[in-house]
Amino acid sequence: MSFSRRNFLIATGVAAASTTVLSACSSGSDSKGSSKVPSVSGAKTMNIPVGTKADSTGPAPEVTGAVKGGTVYSLDQFDMDHLDPAQIYVSTEGAITRPILRGLTGYKVDDKGGATLVGDVATDAGTMKDGGKTWSFTIKDGIKWEDGTDLSMDDVRHTFERLFAPFVTEGPRYVQQWLVGGDKYKGPYDGKKLSSIEISGKTITFTLTEARTDFNYTLGMPGYGLVNKKNDTKEKYDKRPYALGPYKIDSRSIGKSMTYVRNEHWDPATDSIRNAYPDKYIFQFGFQPVASTDRYIADKGNDQYAMSIFNEVAAERTAQVLTNASLKKRVLTQVDTVTYYWPINMTRIKDLKVRQAINWAWPHQQLQTIRGGASTSELASTILSPVTPGYKDFDLYGVTTKPGGDPAKAKALLKEAGKVGQKLVIAYQQSDNAVKQAVAIKNALEAAGFQVVNQQVDKTTFYTQIGKIDNGYDLFAAGWSPDWPNGYSVFFPCWSGKNIGDGRSNYAQLNDPSVNKAIDAAAKIADVEEANKAWGAIDKQIMELAPVVPDYHSIRNWMYGSKIGNVVYDAGNTCVALCKLYVKK
Amino acid sequence: MFRFLVRRVFGALVILLIISAVTFWLFYAIPRDPATLSCGKNCTPDMLAQVRHNLGIDHPVPVQYWYWLKGIFVGRSYGDFGNCSAPCLGYSFANREPVLGTIMDRLPLTLSLAFGSAVVFLIFGIGAGMLAAVKQGKWQDKVASSASLVASSMQIYFVGYIAMYFFVAKLGILDNPSYTPLTQNPIEWASGLLLPWLVLALIWTANYTRMTRSQLVETLSEDYVRTARAKGLSRRNVFFRFAWRGAMGPIVTIFGIDLATLIGGAIITETVFSLQGVGQLALKSVDQSDLPMVLGVTLLSAGAIVIFNIAVDAVYALIDPRIRLA
Numbered sequence: 001m002s003f004s005r006r007n008f009l010i011a012t013g014v015a016a017a018s019t020t021v022l023s024a025c026s027s028g029s030d031s032k033g034s035s036k037v038p039s040v041s042g043a044k045t046m047n048i049p050v051g052t053k054a055d056s057t058g059p060a061p062e063v064t065g066a067v068k069g070g071t072v073y074s075l076d077q078f079d080m081d082h083l084d085p086a087q088i089y090v091s092t093e094g095a096i097t098r099p100i101l102r103g104l105t106g107y108k109v110d111d112k113g114g115a116t117l118v119g120d121v122a123t124d125a126g127t128m129k130d131g132g133k134t135w136s137f138t139i140k141d142g143i144k145w146e147d148g149t150d151l152s153m154d155d156v157r158h159t160f161e162r163l164f165a166p167f168v169t170e171g172p173r174y175v176q177q178w179l180v181g182g183d184k185y186k187g188p189y190d191g192k193k194l195s196s197i198e199i200s201g202k203t204i205t206f207t208l209t210e211a212r213t214d215f216n217y218t219l220g221m222p223g224y225g226l227v228n229k230k231n232d233t234k235e236k237y238d239k240r241p242y243a244l245g246p247y248k249i250d251s252r253s254i255g256k257s258m259t260y261v262r263n264e265h266w267d268p269a270t271d272s273i274r275n276a277y278p279d280k281y282i283f284q285f286g287f288q289p290v291a292s293t294d295r296y297i298a299d300k301g302n303d304q305y306a307m308s309i310f311n312e313v314a315a316e317r318t319a320q321v322l323t324n325a326s327l328k329k330r331v332l333t334q335v336d337t338v339t340y341y342w343p344i345n346m347t348r349i350k351d352l353k354v355r356q357a358i359n360w361a362w363p364h365q366q367l368q369t370i371r372g373g374a375s376t377s378e379l380a381s382t383i384l385s386p387v388t389p390g391y392k393d394f395d396l397y398g399v400t401t402k403p404g405g406d407p408a409k410a411k412a413l414l415k416e417a418g419k420v421g422q423k424l425v426i427a428y429q430q431s432d433n434a435v436k437q438a439v440a441i442k443n444a445l446e447a448a449g450f451q452v453v454n455q456q457v458d459k460t461t462f463y464t465q466i467g468k469i470d471n472g473y474d475l476f477a478a479g480w481s482p483d484w485p486n487g488y489s490v491f492f493p494c495w496s497g498k499n500i501g502d503g504r505s506n507y508a509q510l511n512d513p514s515v516n517k518a519i520d521a522a523a524k525i526a527d528v529e530e531a532n533k534a535w536g537a538i539d540k541q542i543m544e545l546a547p548v549v550p551d552y553h554s555i556r557n558w559m560y561g562s563k564i565g566n567v568v569y570d571a572g573n574t575c576v577a578l579c580k581l582y583v584k585k
Numbered sequence: 586m587f588r589f590l591v592r593r594v595f596g597a598l599v600i601l602l603i604i605s606a607v608t609f610w611l612f613y614a615i616p617r618d619p620a621t622l623s624c625g626k627n628c629t630p631d632m633l634a635q636v637r638h639n640l641g642i643d644h645p646v647p648v649q650y651w652y653w654l655k656g657i658f659v660g661r662s663y664g665d666f667g668n669c670s671a672p673c674l675g676y677s678f679a680n681r682e683p684v685l686g687t688i689m690d691r692l693p694l695t696l697s698l699a700f701g702s703a704v705v706f707l708i709f710g711i712g713a714g715m716l717a718a719v720k721q722g723k724w725q726d727k728v729a730s731s732a733s734l735v736a737s738s739m740q741i742y743f744v745g746y747i748a749m750y751f752f753v754a755k756l757g758i759l760d761n762p763s764y765t766p767l768t769q770n771p772i773e774w775a776s777g778l779l780l781p782w783l784v785l786a787l788i789w790t791a792n793y794t795r796m797t798r799s800q801l802v803e804t805l806s807e808d809y810v811r812t813a814r815a816k817g818l819s820r821r822n823v824f825f826r827f828a829w830r831g832a833m834g835p836i837v838t839i840f841g842i843d844l845a846t847l848i849g850g851a852i853i854t855e856t857v858f859s860l861q862g863v864g865q866l867a868l869k870s871v872d873q874s875d876l877p878m879v880l881g882v883t884l885l886s887a888g889a890i891v892i893f894n895i896a897v898d899a900v901y902a903l904i905d906p907r908i909r910l911a
Contacts, residue, residue, distance in 0.1 A: 075859075166629075166632050166635065167632075167665065169628050169632065234665060235665050235666060235667075235681070236667060236681070238681065239681055239682075253690055254680045254681075254682060254687070255680060255687070255861070255866070255869060256690070256691070256861040257861075285861070286859050286861045287859040288856065288859070290746075291857075291858075291859045292859075294746075294749065294750070294754065297754065298753055298754035300753060300754070300757060300760075300761060301760065301761055302761075303761060458874070461621065461874075503628065
C-alpha cells in the first residue's frame with residue numbers, strides 16, 4: 001500500500017494488511033521484552049493462516065482480565081481523510097473503522113500476538129473453485145445494521161458494485177481489476193448489475209479474470225468493508241458510514257473529534273474478531289506527537305484512558321521514554337512491514353552502473369540518525385521487509401558493511417560508466433526531517449562524484465508529481481507495505497512493467513521483461529512456500545538492476561495511558577487493535 | 586453616533602469586499618488545483634473534469650468570484666458534493682463541508698481563548714503599567730519594567746511547553762488544556778483554558794505594561810494635569826479623571842487590533858496546547874492547500890479587525906471627550 005499524499009509525513013500510517021505479527025512485537029506490559037531494543041532483522045516472519053469455520057464463529061475469545069464499560073480516548077494529530085470503506089487505503093483509517101465496519105473476511109487477533117484470516121460477516125474465509133478463478137462466501141445469520149435492519153445480499157452486492165463508481169478514487173483497485181467485466185462496468189447507480197457477481201440465497205460468488213488463490217486475503221482489506229445500500233449517500237458516505245460493527249458514529253467534527261457509541265443491534269455471537277469492552281470511544285485530533293507523548297508521560301485525567309492510532313512516541317522523546325522502565329511499560333513496540341525506499345527513475349538514469357553507484361554511495365546510517373536512531377528504524381538492503389513472507393536476506397550494495405556509504409566504490413563505478421559529474425535531480429517533500437535528510441543525501445552523493453540538485457515538492461501533491469511518467473526527477477522518496485501476506489501485493493503494483501502510468505505506483509518505471517515474467521509466474525504459484533521462495537528471488541533479481549535504493553524498515557512505538565488494558569497489535573491493520581482494548585477499573 | 590456607525594459599517598463592507606477579491610484572486614491564481622487534491626489517486630481525466638465542474642472551478646477566476654459572492658446571499662450547490670446554504674463562504678473540498686460551518690464550530694474556542702486572555706492581560710498589564718508610572722523611578726517601576734522586558738522576550742512555544750511540564754505534568758495543579766463550552770460547564774471551561782490564558786497573557790501583559798507606563802508618564806507631565814493639581818484636585822482624582830483617560834486612547838486602539846488578531850487565530854498557542862480553534866484550522870488548511878477554508882479564515886480575521894476598529898473608534902469618543910464622532 002502506498003502512502004497517501006498526507007500520510008507520508010507520518011510515514012507509518014501506510015500499511016494495510018500486514019503479513020506478520022512478530023516476536024519482536026512487545027507491549028511494555030511484557031517485562032521480558034522491555035529491556036531489549038527491537039530489531040527488524042531479529043523479528044520472526046509469521047504467515048497469517050486461513051482459519052476454519054469454527055475460527056470464524058463468534059463470539060471473539062474473551063481477553064483475560066478485561067471488563068466492560070468506560071470510555072477510551074485517543075490523542076492523535078490528524079483526523080481521517082476517509083471513512084467510506086471503498087475509499088480506505090491507509091492503515092489508520094482501517095484501524096479506526098474496525099469497530100464500526102465489517103467485511104466478508106477479516107483478521108482475528110489472538111492473545112499470542114498472532115492473527116488468522118477468518119470470515120467476518122461470512123461463515124468462513126471463503127471457498128475457492130477453478131484454481132482461484134471463482135470464490136464464494138456465505139453470509140452469517142443475525143447480522144444487522146445500526147438501524148436494526150438485516151444485512152441483505154443486496155447490500156453485499158451493492159458494496160462491490162459501487163467500487164466501480166466514479167467517486168471511488170482512493171481505495172484499493174484489486175477487486176475492480178479482477179472481476180470479469182470490471183473493465184467496462186461503471187457502477188450500480190444507473191441500475192446496471194455486474195454479471196460476475198452472483199447471489200444465491202445467502203451466498204455471493206465472484207468470478208475473476210485470473211486465478212487468485214489469495215482473493216480471500218484481498219477481501220480482508222478495510223477497503224472492502226460492507227456498505228448499506230439504502231443509506232448509501234455516495235460521496236457523502238465518506239463522512240458518515242453506516243455501522244455493522246459493535247459501535248456506531250455518534251458525533252463527528254471533521255478535523256477535531258469523533259465519538260463512537262455502542263451499536264445495540266450488533267450481536268457478539270456473529271463476530272469472532274471484535275470484543276467490545278468500552279462503552280464509548282472519543283477520538284481527539286490536533287495533537288502534535290510531542291504534545292501527545294508529553295501527555296502520556298504525565299498520565300493525568302482522561303489521558304490515563306487514552307491511546308493513539310496515528311501518533312507514535314515523538315522522535316524528541318524516544319530516548320526518554322524507551323530508557324525509562326516505568327514509561328516503557330506503557331509502550332507498544334512493533335516492527336512494521338513497510339520498506340521505505342528511493343526509486344530511481346529508470347527512464348532518466350538508464351545506466352546500471354550509475355544506479356549501482358547511487359546505491360553504494362547512500363548514507364544509510366546518517367539518515368537513520370536523523371530519523372531518531374536504531375530504536376525507530378533498521379537499515380534496508382531489500383525491497384521486502386524481513387518480516388514479510390518471502391523475504392530473502394541479501395545485501396548487494398554494502399549496507400551492512402559500509403552503512404555510511406562507500407563513496408570510493410561509487411566513484412569507481414561512475415568512472416567505469418564515464419559518468420563522473422552525473423546530474424541527479426532529487427525530489428522530496430517539504431518537512432523539517434526531509435530537508436535534513438536531503439542535505440545528507442546530497443553531501444554523500446556529491447562525495448561520490450554526482451552533481452545533485454535537491455527539489456522540495458509540495459507535500460499535498462508529492463505523490464501526484466512523482467507518479468507522473470514524465471516527472472523530471474531522478475530519485476524520490478517513497479515506500480510500500482504489502483496489502484496482504486504475500487509478495488504479489490508488493491511486486492506487482494511497484495515493480496511490474498504492467499503497472500506503469502500516470503498515478504500508478506511503479507514509480508521507478510521499471511519495465512524489465514524478465515522481472516515481469518517472474519512476477520507473473522510467481523503470482524500463479526498456489527503453494528505458499530514455493531511462492532515465497534519465488535518472491536524472495538524476484539526481490540534479488542530487481543535489486544541487481546538497482547532501480548531503487550532501499551532505505552529503512554520502520555519500528556513503531558505507540559504509547560498509551562495507564563488505565564488502558566490489552567493494547568495489542570492488529571496485524572490486519574498494522575495498528576493498535578481497537579476492538580481488543582478495555583478500560584481498567 | 587448613528588450616522589457614524591452607518592458610515593463606518595458601509596466602509597467596512599467595502600474593505601471586506603476588496604480583501605475578499607484580492608485574497609480570492611491570490612489563492613486561485615497560484616498553481617494549485619483543488620480538483621486534483623479532491624479527486625484522489627485513481628482519478629481519471631473525466632473524473633477530474635467532473636470534480637472541477639462540481640467545485641465550480643472550471644470558470645474564469647472573476648466568474649468564480651462572482652459565484653462565491655452570490656453564494657453568501659443565496660447559497661450555492663456543489664453538485665454531488667452537496668449544498669451550501671446562505672450565507673455560504675465556500676465549500677471545503679478537504680473536509681467536504683461548508684466553510685462557514687467549520688469556522689463556526691471552531692470559533693467559540695478561539696473567542697474563549699481571546700477574551701479570556703484579554704481579561705488577564707488587560708488587568709495585569711494596565712495595572713502594572715499604572716503602578717510603574719505612578720511610582721516612576723522607584724523600585725516598583727524598576728521591577729515592573731524589568732519583568733515586562735523579560736516577559737516580552739519570551740515565546741509562547743517556549744513558555745507554553747515549560748508551563749505544561751511544571752503545572753500539569755510535574756505539579757499537577759492545573760488541568761490539561763482542553764475546551765468545554767461555557768454553556769455546558771463554566772468551571773470546566775475556565776479550568777481547561779486557564780493555562781493557555783495565563784501563558785498567552787504573560788506575553789501580552791508585558792506589552793501593555795510598557796505601553797501603559799509610557800502613555801501615563803507622558804500624560805502625567807501634560808500641562809492640563811499639572812493645572813488640575815494646581816487647582817487643588819486630589820492626586821487620585823487627577824489620575825483617574827484626567828491622566829488615565831488621556832493615556833487610554835492609544836491603548837484602546839492597540840487592544841482592538843490585538844483582540845481582532847487573536848480572534849483571527851492564535852495559531853501557535855492553539856498548536857502548543859493542542860486546542861482546535863480557528864488558528865489550528867488555518868494552519869491545517871494551509872497545509873492541505875484547502876483554499877476555500879483559508880479564504881474563509883482570512884475573511885474572518887479581516888472582518889474582526891474591521892469590526893474592532895469601528896468599536897475602538899466608538900469607545901475612543903467615550904473615554905476622551907476631546908474626540909467627537911462625526
